[in-house]
Amino acid sequence: MYLYHFGLRKLPFSLTPDTELFCSLPSYKEALNTIHFALTTGEAFCLVSGEVGTGKTMLSRWLINKISEQRIIAYLPNPVLNPREIKLALASELNIRITKNLTDDQLVPRIQKRLIELNKKHGPVVLIIDEAQTMPDETLEALRLFTNLETETSKLLQIVLFAQPELIEKLNQKHLRQLRQRIAFQYRLSRFNRIETQQYIEHRINRSTSQKGHSFFSSSAYSAIFYASGGIPRLVNILAHKSLMLAFGKGRRKVRINEVLGAINDTQDANSNLRFIKRLFLAGGLVLFSSSALAYWILL
Template structure:
């Protein structure tokens, strides 16, 4: 695609959460500090909420990589599980043998025994759930009961919830008041500012191997921030499309015209539409393909 054109080793704006591209912006650094501190002090429930695309999964993976060695982690990326399925998933993550064949009562006992065993070996156990807003009501209650497992001095299991704001709405309901009271630390991820967006773009380009002059000037970055609302996922989508257009046109600088085309073509991005989304999308794709064919014919 455009790797050779811009001297890149890899695509800088993929949507896959990759800690190789992690940038310690203020909101993510603060969230990471809250998480690590809370886990080290042995707190029961910790919650990190953020809008779609604000980097929760990337932060989750960063936490998994940053935890001290004495932590044992159970990671559940898709928690849309019934209570029994949740228990078995936790048991498997903790290394409980034959977890899929046991009765619920025996499974619960084996999980407790395993937690006590790990505690006796000097380990702290943390259960991390991504997309926690998808947990069914019964599973949220089962999760709360997990944290009843404790010694006289310490919880045997700590729980970290990464979730969209819908989780806060659910926890505000009367039926979840006991769980809400057990959340001792929480953090709300915010969107990026214009300065952070520019730093974010430059960082990802640098990590991907770019060594040339600035591609995305401050004016373009301001447009990207406004269109993406400072959401990293949308920033990635927009920047990827702009690089495609620039490559297709044989240019080495991102222009405002390219930014406008990418914004108009992207669902969820803010723009002042003058044409229908369908027409703009067709125009964008046609422009990219035609420009690449013409430019590529030169070589």
């Protein structure tokens, strides 16, 4: 791979949610502030939504790392579960011993008892659910009923949902209005702009190398990655990774526009913009050439 060639100690653009590479850009800061305020004020639900690839899973892992020392965390990364299955999953996260023949009437009181025990020492348990848009309607309703578990002064369970925008559409259904009304705080993750795209790439590289401050990409390469990715972090990762591979294959120490165009051409969700990007940078080159020629003519 290109690690030794570029002096990297780890892959900077892996798609796994490595929290060491987390880049605290404004959208992520605002999302975390929203979650923090919801948890601090004792709200039952908080929702963070975003398009595919905008970094929801990374954000959820970062949140777990940040608050796990103060609060007990239950984490469900794959909530495609029916109501009984989600109760069993929560019981498992709370280390409750269960048997196969345990009925729901017996299960819920055990969960409540465990939540009360944990609340005395650590406060309400925080249940973090990723990909929440995949939950069936009846499971969402079962989730709402969990938030009825409370003491005289606080909830026993606070729930943070990370989901694609489809969950918001689902919650607009009339029969889910009670759950919708309980989500007092929500935040929508935005895509990166051009400056944030460059900051994101530079941050991940700087976290992966001892060569601080060294630029691995040209300015035009950053711009091409931004336009092709549409500011979607996952696509930024894919294009940056492939661009580094192409530069390595050519023996280059810096990624230029040609390597990025090659990466775009090899990436299905980015290559729809390839013609536009080529025209854009060709036009930019012609403008630069014309400006240089004009300056040379004036100097004569």
